[in-house]
Amino acid sequence: MTDASPALRPYVGRFAPSPSGPLHAGSIATALGSWLDARAHGGRWLVRIEDIDPPREQTGAAQAILNTLQRLGLHWDDTPLRQSAHLDRFEHALRSLEAGGQVYPCGCTRREIADSQSSGSAGGALHAERPYPGTCRAGLAPGRQARAWRLRVAPGVVQFNDRCLGSQAQEVSREVGDFVVRRADGLWAYQLAVVIDDAAQGVTDVVRGADLLGSTARQLLLTRTLGLPEPRYMHLPVVLAADGHKLSKQNGALAVDDQPPLLVLGQAMTHLGKHLGFDAPQISGAPPLQNWLAQATETWARRFGILRAF
Numbered sequence: 001m002t003d004a005s006p007a008l009r010p011y012v013g014r015f016a017p018s019p020s021g022p023l024h025a026g027s028i029a030t031a032l033g034s035w036l037d038a039r040a041h042g043g044r045w046l047v048r049i050e051d052i053d054p055p056r057e058q059t060g061a062a063q064a065i066l067n068t069l070q071r072l073g074l075h076w077d078d079t080p081l082r083q084s085a086h087l088d089r090f091e092h093a094l095r096s097l098e099a100g101g102q103v104y105p106c107g108c109t110r111r112e113i114a115d116s117q118s119s120g121s122a123g124g125a126l127h128a129e130r131p132y133p134g135t136c137r138a139g140l141a142p143g144r145q146a147r148a149w150r151l152r153v154a155p156g157v158v159q160f161n162d163r164c165l166g167s168q169a170q171e172v173s174r175e176v177g178d179f180v181v182r183r184a185d186g187l188w189a190y191q192l193a194v195v196i197d198d199a200a201q202g203v204t205d206v207v208r209g210a211d212l213l214g215s216t217a218r219q220l221l222l223t224r225t226l227g228l229p230e231p232r233y234m235h236l237p238v239v240l241a242a243d244g245h246k247l248s249k250q251n252g253a254l255a256v257d258d259q260p261p262l263l264v265l266g267q268a269m270t271h272l273g274k275h276l277g278f279d280a281p282q283i284s285g286a287p288p289l290q291n292w293l294a295q296a297t298e299t300w301a302r303r304f305g306i307l308r309a310f
């Protein structure tokens with residue numbers, strides 16, 4: 001373990017898509033922002049395929065994602081890592097948390113948790129904002145089978161500085177409660193896997209969509225509990241569909257591979273610039289992709305005050 005702050009370690013960024021479908025305008029804006037930040041810092045940019053949830057996976061999506069990144073000129077360093085190839089890392093982390101008494105087995109079903117929460121709101125599904133009531137915290141009731149594993153969350157506010165959004169704070173114990181690190185279906189929870197792999201890959205800077213902002217405090221808690229180095233975070237504005245919802249295949253994400261790469265990148269950069277306060281480099285005159293990306297990197301470096309000494 002190292003205490004070195006991310007600014008003192010050589011920059012390593014990453015793009016970590018789940019292969020649940022092809023990239024869409026939203027995930028491309030995230031990929032572009034993360035790539036630009038790495039290149040503006042003269043850092044490395046890794047791609048990690050987060051394929052630990054087979055039921056949500058779409059056959060061929062991982063390769064399609066890599067092909068799209070290539071086509072857009074968003075080249076990566078090293079060989080892309082598939083999370084499924086390193087499941088032993090997660091097992092090892094769980095065992096160490098268990099040895100420290102920081103996780104416990106939980107026998108609750110989703111329905112039991114939902115029923116125990118005194119909310120009359122519609123839907124019935126367990127909502128992330130309703131905290132786990134801690135039913136199994138002091139041990140499984142007699143006759144109950146362990147289903148999931150949860151992290152024991154102590155009271156206290158988790159604070160961090162987001163490079164886009166500024167100071168953030170969440171009281172995980174009150175807002176989320178003890179959260180799942182290994183799911184009842186035996187699969188690894190995203191929260192655990194992302195923390196372990198970011199540390200294993202030496203990631204110093206997590207640049208991703210603001211839809212994941214609500215997970216960051218949980219990930220920091222796990223990072224701290226495991227004694228791993230903390231990355232810096234930058235959450236980028238998400239691209240919304242015309243109906244105001246998050247873009248997804250269901251609400252009409254356009255097939256980006258059918259459009260010219262410069263147009264796709266130009267739209268992503270315009271979206272980022274609109275929210276973050278910069279102008280995207282022109283795509284008129286069809287500049288070579290590499291020239292446009294170099295200009296975009298300059299724009300990014302200027303906007304975020306990144307000194308470019310290389």
Ligand code: GLU
Binds near residue numbers: 015017018194209
């Ligand atoms: N795999 C996650 C997703 O595709 C992103 C993980 C992350 O960037 O932390 O939504």
